[in-house]
Amino acid sequence: FPVRAATLRNLYHPPRRQFSASAVHSSKVSILGAAGGIGQSLALLMKLNPLVSELALYDIKGGPGVAADLSHINTQSKVVGYGSSASGLAHTLNGSDMILIPAGVPRKPGMTRDDLFSSNASIVRDLAKAIADAAPNANILVITNPVNSTVPIVAEVLKSQGVYNSKRLFGVNTLDAIRASRFISQIKGTDPANENVPIIGGHSGITIIPLVSHSGHPDISGTTLDELIQHIQFAGDEVVQAKDGAGSATLAMALAGARFADSLLRANHGQKGIIETAFVDNPLYKDQGIDFFASMVELGPDGMQKIHQVDKLSPYEENMLKRALPDLKKNINRGVDFVKETA
Numbered sequence: 001f002p003v004r005a006a007t008l009r010n011l012y013h014p015p016r017r018q019f020s021a022s023a024v025h026s027s028k029v030s031i032l033g034a035a036g037g038i039g040q041s042l043a044l045l046m047k048l049n050p051l052v053s054e055l056a057l058y059d060i061k062g063g064p065g066v067a068a069d070l071s072h073i074n075t076q077s078k079v080v081g082y083g084s085s086a087s088g089l090a091h092t093l094n095g096s097d098m099i100l101i102p103a104g105v106p107r108k109p110g111m112t113r114d115d116l117f118s119s120n121a122s123i124v125r126d127l128a129k130a131i132a133d134a135a136p137n138a139n140i141l142v143i144t145n146p147v148n149s150t151v152p153i154v155a156e157v158l159k160s161q162g163v164y165n166s167k168r169l170f171g172v173n174t175l176d177a178i179r180a181s182r183f184i185s186q187i188k189g190t191d192p193a194n195e196n197v198p199i200i201g202g203h204s205g206i207t208i209i210p211l212v213s214h215s216g217h218p219d220i221s222g223t224t225l226d227e228l229i230q231h232i233q234f235a236g237d238e239v240v241q242a243k244d245g246a247g248s249a250t251l252a253m254a255l256a257g258a259r260f261a262d263s264l265l266r267a268n269h270g271q272k273g274i275i276e277t278a279f280v281d282n283p284l285y286k287d288q289g290i291d292f293f294a295s296m297v298e299l300g301p302d303g304m305q306k307i308h309q310v311d312k313l314s315p316y317e318e319n320m321l322k323r324a325l326p327d328l329k330k331n332i333n334r335g336v337d338f339v340k341e342t343a
């Protein structure tokens with residue numbers, strides 16, 4: 001049976017408004033690392049997205065195979081896949097409106113996201129160089145961890161090539177928001193589709209700051225709040241341990257990446273009022289030397305349209321923020337220094 005747009009829309013939550021039937025929507029979306037755990041499921045979800053006209057898949061192993069498989073799904077988009085070669089990467093990137101990057105190594109039990117730096121920093125740097133050459137105007141969605149460092153790496157590379165556009169670079173931390181809405185619904189016995197917990201800060205451990213006081217459940221407090229925050233901040237570790245050496249979150253992450261990509265595509269095509277959390281170039285703490293910070297971000301035709309700063313944090317959240325900022329600064333500087341040292 002054909003996959004219908006309405007079916008797809010139910011897959012992403014919160015439910016979306018329809019587009020006008022007359023508008024033309026078509027985007028080329030590329031996925032780098034498309035044959036991995038996240039990449040394959042993400043590619044499947046993007047193949048179901050009616051806003052995608054072409055899906056280009058690149059991986060150093062298995063890109064063409066995933067593309068051949070997906071190309072049989074009866075939705076309209078064209079699917080192409082490339083293996084490891086500079087020309088394959090260039091073909092993938094040429095003309096892309098959006099580039100999703102889940103390429104790299106995932107965590108094993110006992111590792112923090114920061115431990116991935118030594119493997120993933122150079123992968124992301126080299127992919128960013130290729131993007132600067134082939135698709136400098138694309139929206140770039142970085143999934144590869146440690147996101148707190150990989151996003152600054154991409155920014156530094158693009159700056160060095162003179163093509164940096166801060167409105168088009170996003171660290172994908174949507175999974176933190178998805179987890180928060182799920183976990184809070186389990187405490188309150190509600191439908192997670194109706195729960196929305198703003199996430200600010202970064203995307204690892206204590207840098208993930210869920211704003212429960214802005215969630216509609218400011219009554220959650222004491223041990224329940226402590227446990228909820230701990231659960232959201234370290235949910236990734238639960239998955240890494242349960243997978244026992246076979247990787248980290250892939251399925252929920254693919255959904256999170258597909259949701260952010262769908263939100264941005266809809267905003268690019270003119271839908272208004274779309275807000276997601278994202279780790280972005282952010283003026284909020286620049287005076288403290290912190291150039292990137294996750295905020296609730298309004299998306300628009302040109303990428304990031306507006307950063308919604310949170311008015312008032314609870315004392316509990318102020319305390320989380322105080323603890324997070326030094327870590328965040330370290331993570332960001334590590335990325336920036338890496339590009340400077342290895343350029």
Ligand code: NAI
Nearest residue numbers: 033035036037038059060102103104105106143144145253
């Ligand atoms: P995986 O190992 O299953 O897949 C990674 C893929 O990247 C592999 O197919 C590999 O061949 C490919 N790859 C490696 N180097 C490449 C290169 N230079 N160019 C193109 N492809 C390349 O890993 P998985 O589970 O898909 O995770 C990918 C990344 O996503 C990891 O860094 C992981 O930590 C991160 N992640 C991020 C989350 C987030 O919330 N932002 C959540 C979960 C994971």
